[in-house]
Amino acid sequence: MDLYDALGVRRSSSATEIRRAFQRLARLLHPALNPGDPVTAQRFGVVSRAFEVLSDPRRRAEYDRGDAPAQEAVLVREVGFEGFDFSAEALGSVGFRELFSGVLQDAGAREQSPQRGEDLEQATRISFEESLKGAGRRIHLVRQDRCSACNGAGQVAIVPVPCPRCHGTGQVRAKRGHMVFSRSCADCSGSGRLKRRPCPRCGAEGRVIQSEWLDVRIPPGVEHGGRVRVPGCGNSGRLGGEPGDFVLVLQVEPDPFFRREGEDLHCTVPVTMTEAALGAHVDVPTPEGPMTIEIPAGTQAGQRFRLRKRGMPRLGEKGRGDLFVEIEVRVPHITDDRSLELLRELARLNPEDPRRELPAVAARAGKA
Numbered sequence: 001m002d003l004y005d006a007l008g009v010r011r012s013s014s015a016t017e018i019r020r021a022f023q024r025l026a027r028l029l030h031p032a033l034n035p036g037d038p039v040t041a042q043r044f045g046v047v048s049r050a051f052e053v054l055s056d057p058r059r060r061a062e063y064d065r066g067d068a069p070a071q072e073a074v075l076v077r078e079v080g081f082e083g084f085d086f087s088a089e090a091l092g093s094v095g096f097r098e099l100f101s102g103v104l105q106d107a108g109a110r111e112q113s114p115q116r117g118e119d120l121e122q123a124t125r126i127s128f129e130e131s132l133k134g135a136g137r138r139i140h141l142v143r144q145d146r147c148s149a150c151n152g153a154g155q156v157a158i159v160p161v162p163c164p165r166c167h168g169t170g171q172v173r174a175k176r177g178h179m180v181f182s183r184s185c186a187d188c189s190g191s192g193r194l195k196r197r198p199c200p201r202c203g204a205e206g207r208v209i210q211s212e213w214l215d216v217r218i219p220p221g222v223e224h225g226g227r228v229r230v231p232g233c234g235n236s237g238r239l240g241g242e243p244g245d246f247v248l249v250l251q252v253e254p255d256p257f258f259r260r261e262g263e264d265l266h267c268t269v270p271v272t273m274t275e276a277a278l279g280a281h282v283d284v285p286t287p288e289g290p291m292t293i294e295i296p297a298g299t300q301a302g303q304r305f306r307l308r309k310r311g312m313p314r315l316g317e318k319g320r321g322d323l324f325v326e327i328e329v330r331v332p333h334i335t336d337d338r339s340l341e342l343l344r345e346l347a348r349l350n351p352e353d354p355r356r357e358l359p360a361v362a363a364r365a366g367k368a
Contacts, residue, residue: 003050003063011064015055022051114241117144117207120234121247126218128255132287132312134220138213141246144235145210147202152240154206155196163188207236216248221263221315224252257285263321265311270328271295284325286310293325301329 004011007021029044031037053059124137146152162168166185170192173182184190198204218228227247234244259266269284279297283290286307293305304326311321334340 003053006046006050007054015057018051018054022047022055113239115238116242117235117237117244119244119247121249123249123251125251125253126222127253128258130218131222131250131252132220135218137216137218137248139216139246139248140211141214141233142209142211143233143246144207146236146240147199147206147208149201150199150206152206152236154199154202154204154239156199157195158197160193160195163192163194166192168192206239214246216246218248218250219315221313222250222252223260223315224250226250226252226315258287260312263312263314265321265323266326267323268326268328270330271299273329273331276300276327276329286323295327299327299329301327303327 004013007018007025009018009021013021025047026044027033029040029047031041031044034040053063120141120143122139122141124139126135126137147154150156163170163185165187166172170185170188170190171182172185185192188194199206202208214230214233216228216230222228227249230246230248232243233246236243257267265287267285269282271280271282275282275295276299277297279295279299281292281294284293284307285291287310291307291310293307295305304324307323307325309320310323313320332339334343
């Protein structure tokens, strides 16, 4: 049989793919899991031999060139005693513990290791002015803090006593089918005696709930939805792990006059028809107070003026954005005869048609 076909892989398969294919077949075909089945045992021998050859780069190259690999007997051992390890010739570099890790792992006694604490979040509202100049908030924080009784370890020292889990032997057993496995007791680390016990104050977690006040500084230039992170002020880590962070989520109230786009501010300033036509000095609101700008004669509605460095501060950097002022021309509501006559006279003196460049109007004028 072709060795690649025996493992169910392609000739172009990587070493990792060959290894995984063998692991998958070994879990199904190993004689320890199929006692008394000679057909399965024979097939396992073929699979093991194929893996022995294809997992060795040199022997795989010889096989691909057509050189017959050395015929080596595949040893399939009987299982009938505790602690047997199938990491011998049949499995090559893949040990039995790796193949059957689900049997050897005890979910109830997994080794506990330090874990980083969780991040905590709160939201707060700030005004537009506070986002411009910066602000502070005093936050009432309920968090998991390191247990003082065990200093975050989750356990406290006691007078050594026999381990109740392994009954002082230092070994625990697990059984699957006809196989019995032994491994070191996780509770006593194989010593057979307990020298520590779970901390009664924190329930072996290494942390307890407490409340405190936290002062958070909000920098100038923050946007709506911005996040201010305070390192190390989240929940303490389990079993002495690093603490998480505290994150303050900002909700910035909109300003009735300024509109923010990134670090720039935009606003609309109304002017009269005569100010736009003749030019004028106009007072414009800015975040620091009114500022007088000059609009030239003939200013059109929608025209924008740029005031440099009058926008929002650049968050975490020097400098500021700009303020863009858009002009809105206000037409007066005229009812008296004198004003109406002056406007008619103005129209006679300036007969310009502002719509003459529009496509439909230009086509109609051409037909006429």
